[in-house]
Amino acid sequence: MDWTKLANQKLHKPSSLQDAEPDASRTDLGADLSVNRLALERAFRNCSDIVYRELPLQEDRSILLVYVDGMIDVELIAANVLQPLLYKGLPQGLGAIDSIAKAFEQQLFAVLQIGKSSAFGEIVTRILKGDLAVLADGEATACLAGVKQVSGRGIEESTSEPALRGPKESFTESLRQNTVLLRMKFATPKLKLEAMSVGSLTQTDVALAYLDGIADPDLLDEVRARVARIEIDGILDSGYIEEAIEDTHYSPFPQIMTSERPDVVAAGLLEGKVVVIADGTPFALIVPMTFWSGLQAPDDYYERFLYVVLNRSIRYFFAAFSVLLPSFYIALTNFHQELIPGKLMITIAALRERAPFPTVIEVLMMEVMFEGLREAGLRLPKPIGPLVSVVGALVIGEAAVSAGIVSSPIVIVVSAAGIASFIIPRYRFGIPLRMLRFPLLVLSGMYGLFGLTAGVVAILIHLVQLRPFGMPYLSPLAPAVGRWLKDWWIRWPQRLTKRKGPVPRDRGGEA
Structure with a gap:
């Protein structure tokens, strides 16, 4: 039968x-x-x-x-x-x-x-x-x-967090498979996986992962309480949970780090953080996140520390370069020409002679066009997406200069700032840095270097005030935590950076 x-x-x-x-x-x-x-x-x-x-x-x-x-x-x-x-x-x-x-x-x-x-x-x-x-x-x-048996995607290499060195595996859409990948990193019962269910209609299975004795109990209680308070019909991705439990919705900076790599999640657990894994999505949430973790790549911990120091120095410089270069160019050419060498200023003035728009309008136009091409490259099918974005940028930039709509220096400045933003290892962290260009452009176009300085100071004040889940966003630099400063800019050799517990949290900043 x-x-x-x-x-x-x-x-x-x-x-x-x-x-x-x-x-x-x-x-x-x-x-x-x-x-x-x-x-x-x-x-x-x-x-x-x-x-x-x-x-x-x-x-x-x-x-x-x-x-x-x-x-x-x-x-x-x-x-x-x-x-x-x-x-x-x-x-x-x-x-x-x-x-x-x-x-x-x-x-x-x-x-x-x-x-x-x-x-x-x-x-x-x-x-x-x-x-x-x-x-x-x-x-x-x-x-x-x-006896559940559902066909799903196999374990593959991460597409959003590519690695030159290190594990190539990434999470999948299966919660149990993801917890197995995480369990393989820790041969200890101290790794705890608490089960929860979120969503009145989807009843999505959620797991809270943490290392007992390393994770801050107050942080764990706060994350557990926030997830339990979620009232929503359905959870289709971990982004629903992220938006529901973050401290403030109006900050452009992400307050919860996402990753689809088990090694990155394991590193977060070793630092005393709490991880939220949801069924149906390959992206895990690591709570909390700091500003500097958004600029650090997983490869930083697999290469020799001298290489890492060089790479981080270049990365930090180009991150600031991508945000400030267009605004700095506008401030110098419109308000502070005396700071530009004479021959260079004459060349810029000659190239701008045919331009019909002010410098601020030119930069804004090119920035919007560059962001549009970047978005088009992401949304188009993979075989033609990169081709369209690169060819489109070259053709439109050359045509705009030839037609006299924008000047050549504007194309160079906007292109250099856009390419510099690609050096940021985490795509989501590069989005707020790109967003901040536009208000800084307006301020520098209205008030010159004074407006640019005021905008930068306002951003720093906002960063200092951010305390996701009670942890200062600029930690360990502000406030300074001595033992953690060894892994802020210069990553010292592993034997010199033995950590004793997680980064201290500010109890008064909890939501």
């Missing part, structure tokens, strides 16, 4: 149930199998993927198997549950077995994850999450077998 085909057979619902309403008042199962089946069919009305398979036993009793088609291992169920029951009846263990519940309780079926419940709502939820529910006539308890 083809047991796989037998397990996949679906029974049509009676016509009398087509207009039936779900029994919302039902809380527990009864002993009558037909009544229990009717209640489940009402709860799953118009759900064509729910399978009801009723089978007779040798003792003139019947059992009902309920599961979601395509979410369980059918061959496992056919071989280890259906075939023994139909041919041999209830398996006998230590003592007489007279119920399906006892057989499951004594692990007499070759299924690893087994449970039971009489709560109707819990049974419905477990079925929808991929468990097999087994109901027997005369028993008011449903047996739940964890």
Whole structure:
């Protein structure tokens, strides 16, 4: 007999149930199998993927198997549950077995994850999450077998965080697979994974990961409380959780770091941080985040420290260069020409002679165009996206200069600032730096270097005031934490940077 085909057979619902309403008042199962089946069919009305398979036993009793088609291992169920029951009846263990519940309780079926419940709502939820529910006539308890099997994406190299050296694996959309990747990094029971559920409709599984004894208990309690307070219909990505638990929504700077690399998440756990992993997304949330962690790459900890010092110096310089260069150019050419060498100023003036717009308007036009081409390159299919963005920038820039709409120095300045922004290792952290160009452009165009300085001071004040989950955003530089300054700009050799606990948090800054 083809047991796989037998397990996949679906029974049509009676016509009398087509207009039936779900029994919302039902809380527990009864002993009558037909009544229990009717209640489940009402709860799953118009759900064509729910399978009801009723089978007779040798003792003139019947059992009902309920599961979601395509979410369980059918061959496992056919071989280890259906075939023994139909041919041999209830398996006998230590003592007489007279119920399906006892057989499951004594692990007499070759299924690893087994449970039971009489709560109707819990049974419905477990079925929808991929468990097999087994109901027997005369028993008011449903047996739940964890036989979930859903096809998903395999472990691949990260596309958002490429690495020249280090592990190449990345998270997937499966929560359990992600926790396994993380568990492989720590051979210790100190790695804790607390299970939670978020979303009234999606019931998305969420895991809080932390190292017991290293993570700050106050930080853990705060993260746990914020996740528990989330009231939303559904969670489709970890970005929903990030926006719900961050301290302030109006800051352009990210306050929670995201990563799809297990090694980056493991490094965060070693620093005493808390990680939020959600089912259905490969991006984990690392809480909290500091300004400097957005400028540090995973490769910094896999290369020799002398190389890292050079790379970080270049990275920090070009990060500031990408934000300040266009505004600095406007301030010098419009208000402080005496600071520019004479020959260079004459060349710039000659090239701008045909330009019909003020320098501020030219820079704003080119910045908007550059951002548009960057976005187009991201949204287009991968084979043509980079080609369109690069060719578009070259063609439009050359055509704009030839037509006399903008001057050549403007194209050079905007292109140099745009290319410099690509050096930031984390894409999300580069977005606020690009956004800040526009208000700085306006300030420098109105007040020169004074306006640019005022804008930079305002940004620094905002950064100093940011305290995601009670941690100063500019830590360990402001306030200074001596032992952590060894890994701020100059990463000293590993043997000289043994850390003793996480970065101290500001208790008064908690939300």
